[in-house]
Amino acid sequence: MSYSRFYNRMPDGTTKQLNPFTGTEVWSVPGRGNKPITNDIPETAKKIECHEPEDYCSFCENRYFETPPEKQRLVILNGEYKKLNYITAEEYAETKAELRRVPNLFEIVSLDYWRKNYNYKINRDKMEWKNKYISTPKGLEHIISIVDTKLKLSGKKHGEIEKISIDEKISYADSFFGGGHELVVSKHHFIKNAEYDSDLKSSGEMTPEEHFRYIDFTIDAKEDIFLSNRYVRYVSVFQNWLRPAGASFDHLHKQLVALDEWGNTIADQTEMIRKDPNVFNTYGANLAGMLNLIIAENDYAIAYAGIGHRYPTIEIFSKSKNSRPSTHTDEEVRGMSDLIHAIHAASGNQISCNEEWYYTPVDSIYKMPWHLLLKWRINVPAGFEGGTKIYINPISPIDLRDKVVPRLYKLRDERLIANIRIAEECRIIPNPLKYYLT
Ligand SMILES: [Zn+2]
Numbered sequence: 001m002s003y004s005r006f007y008n009r010m011p012d013g014t015t016k017q018l019n020p021f022t023g024t025e026v027w028s029v030p031g032r033g034n035k036p037i038t039n040d041i042p043e044t045a046k047k048i049e050c051h052e053p054e055d056y057c058s059f060c061e062n063r064y065f066e067t068p069p070e071k072q073r074l075v076i077l078n079g080e081y082k083k084l085n086y087i088t089a090e091e092y093a094e095t096k097a098e099l100r101r102v103p104n105l106f107e108i109v110s111l112d113y114w115r116k117n118y119n120y121k122i123n124r125d126k127m128e129w130k131n132k133y134i135s136t137p138k139g140l141e142h143i144i145s146i147v148d149t150k151l152k153l154s155g156k157k158h159g160e161i162e163k164i165s166i167d168e169k170i171s172y173a174d175s176f177f178g179g180g181h182e183l184v185v186s187k188h189h190f191i192k193n194a195e196y197d198s199d200l201k202s203s204g205e206m207t208p209e210e211h212f213r214y215i216d217f218t219i220d221a222k223e224d225i226f227l228s229n230r231y232v233r234y235v236s237v238f239q240n241w242l243r244p245a246g247a248s249f250d251h252l253h254k255q256l257v258a259l260d261e262w263g264n265t266i267a268d269q270t271e272m273i274r275k276d277p278n279v280f281n282t283y284g285a286n287l288a289g290m291l292n293l294i295i296a297e298n299d300y301a302i303a304y305a306g307i308g309h310r311y312p313t314i315e316i317f318s319k320s321k322n323s324r325p326s327t328h329t330d331e332e333v334r335g336m337s338d339l340i341h342a343i344h345a346a347s348g349n350q351i352s353c354n355e356e357w358y359y360t361p362v363d364s365i366y367k368m369p370w371h372l373l374l375k376w377r378i379n380v381p382a383g384f385e386g387g388t389k390i391y392i393n394p395i396s397p398i399d400l401r402d403k404v405v406p407r408l409y410k411l412r413d414e415r416l417i418a419n420i421r422i423a424e425e426c427r428i429i430p431n432p433l434k435y436y437l438t
Helices: 061-066 089-094 111-118 124-134 137-153 158-163 166-172 174-178 208-228 264-275 279-290 330-347 383-388 397-413
Strands: 007-009 015-018 025-028 072-077 080-085 099-103 181-186 234-241 253-259 294-297 301-305 313-318 353-358 371-376 390-392
Touching: 015 397, 061 089, 061 137, 072 208, 080 208, 089 137, 099 174, 099 208, 111 174, 124 137, 124 174, 137 158, 137 166, 166 174, 181 208, 208 234, 208 253, 208 330, 264 279, 264 353, 279 294, 279 301, 279 313, 294 330, 294 397, 301 330, 301 397, 313 330, 313 397, 330 353, 330 371, 330 397, 383 390
Parallel strands: 025 390
Antiparallel strands: 007 015, 015 025, 072 080, 072 099, 099 181, 181 253, 234 253, 234 353, 294 301, 301 313, 313 371, 353 371
């Protein structure tokens, strides 16, 4: 196999790359990405006044009623984690949510999309939840207030909103109970003892245990979305961290969007798997190993600097033979989570970042390994890229590895991340991903 087709470091230091899976052509030109990762307070940061409970945005603890009704909540009761489903509005204040699963106020794919295109009907479970929720005074008040907010944000005038009957508003609320765009919202806005508005609680600021719960809770949400709508063929899972990465809130959250198709990326890559079941080893982990791009691993997952991405990208793959997150064992999910957490922690909370999930679609008979791409949104593609379709990524894969690895050693020494193998400690064996096995 000719590796130079995908990766070619020229004498001046320019690294030309071709993404083996997408065909994206990327150059990393020396001298453009020398800034080290830092967790120093940025010059633009402003001092904050700490509030307990937090009330900085609509996702904060003191503002539970600013999101649509909660589908699920993770709590700690007597030292044990417990998931509470469909609590009533009256019960919101009885426990403190470690994580909340709530509908998105404005869905990317709306409830009407499913209703009008597929004759989708909200299942009994979710309708019962709706009826139970609006049967209490606080629940009804919450629903009307959220519908009013949504109408206002959609440009309706106060007088127009007043004229809409309660029954009509209750019918508008169907999307909160039976829609397919949801959020998993993390507990804290800021880290403990935050002083500046940049002291945000990112994925990497969690403990490994908190992060495992976050991933596990998100997998449960994804499964429930499948089970609630039989027309769903894929659930897109992603996390936008900070505004340059597309986040509308600085409060950590993941998003899940139900789709009736796989999308081009998954479809193209499934075609590659059909032709060569081992393609994710050959052009993924094996290639990364030959080029010394492996950053870290444990027994369940492996992380390496990705080739041919428009943004500096770290790819994290599950080694499991199970190819969907929901079929992973708890140990396997924890292993993935530990590595994802470690890379987020090494990136720090000031780098805008997209986390994208990929896995075998529900109706695919070709297995794709569960994997995530963490993309640092630190550069903006410009006119040069538009005209040439050659993208400039300011950090080459080797430089990306060299920025992340020392941070990982330090974090591991400080016991802020789980015990993972880093860089040269990794056992680089051929075909580490076992998804192709039955
Ligand atoms: Zn908040």
